Amino acid sequence: QLHLRNAGYAVHVAEDAVEAGHLVLRSPPDLIISDVNMPHMDGFEFIAAVRADHSLPYIPVIFLTSEEEGEIRGKELGAVGYVAKPIRADRLLDLVAKHVPGGRHLPGPR
Template sequence: MSLTVLAVDDSRTMRDMIRMALLPAGFTVHVAEDGIDGLEVLDGIEPDAIITDINMPRMDGFGFIDAVRAQERRRGVPILVLTTESAPEMKSRARQAGATGWIVKPFDPTKLVKALQMVAG
């Protein structure tokens, strides 16, 4: 099964790590460097799932999740938050914004693939 994923993270290294984890598992991976870039990339694709960081310039993960959830056709797209943040109030805020799940960096590539297959498959 081929799934399309949008990964939004301001770290080039993290975007590369996500790509390296997902490509061998058969995913199509699109990347963006912040929330604004993410919304622009999203305009041209129909992702099965979205991965987003929280702390980014221009538009953070919370703003990005809000903007995605405001789009009628994107309401059901699973969004996984991939971040160094682990505070319960941050998780709660992400859930309220519409995030599907939460993965703390550094991530285990196998677990990331499994999480995406579970939420998007």
Template sequence: MARILVVDDEAIIALALSMLLEDHGHEVEVASNGRAALAAASNAPPDLLITDYMMPLMNGAELIAAIRSSDELRHVPIILSSAADEAQIRAATMAYDGFVAKPASKARILQEVERLLGR
């Protein structure tokens, strides 16, 4: 079982992702923006972080930059999930480990989660 931090400002997406991951044996914490996610990750580093790109207060690129600059968190694998074109996102950040385009199938999400958890 892995501890996964899900970050999305759309509550229904965060809930659906959380339920999917919990159904597959993971412990999930949810944050609604990058600032809240950074605080949660700093308190208890997750085994994996899944973040949306477009969010208020601190977007996905800013969150990823903050995670990668932290000695305690830089090792955490990150999945970036977005409806935006990945090529546009790559211009803002390349420091994530996996990308899942929205909307994504359950199988695709789980495939990327398991790949990054080394299973």
């Protein structure tokens, strides 16, 4: 989160998938970065729910995980990227810049 903010991105953080779902519905972001391991619902289930809501626009997803097999499942859900833990800031920032419209800045709430 700090690396993204320092790079000039607006970042909205959720403690779990339920809170993230509310944020996404209220103001669809340009990109979702989701940990695979979250309470209540894992990151894969969360993104599957986002993809199933046809009222939402397509939102690129980057998964964060310490599990190798997560990359395959993430790609099946249409993830545009995967960052293994421990997170390398340069890798994450490169992926974000590649998939955010305009290449550098996430807008604030719409």
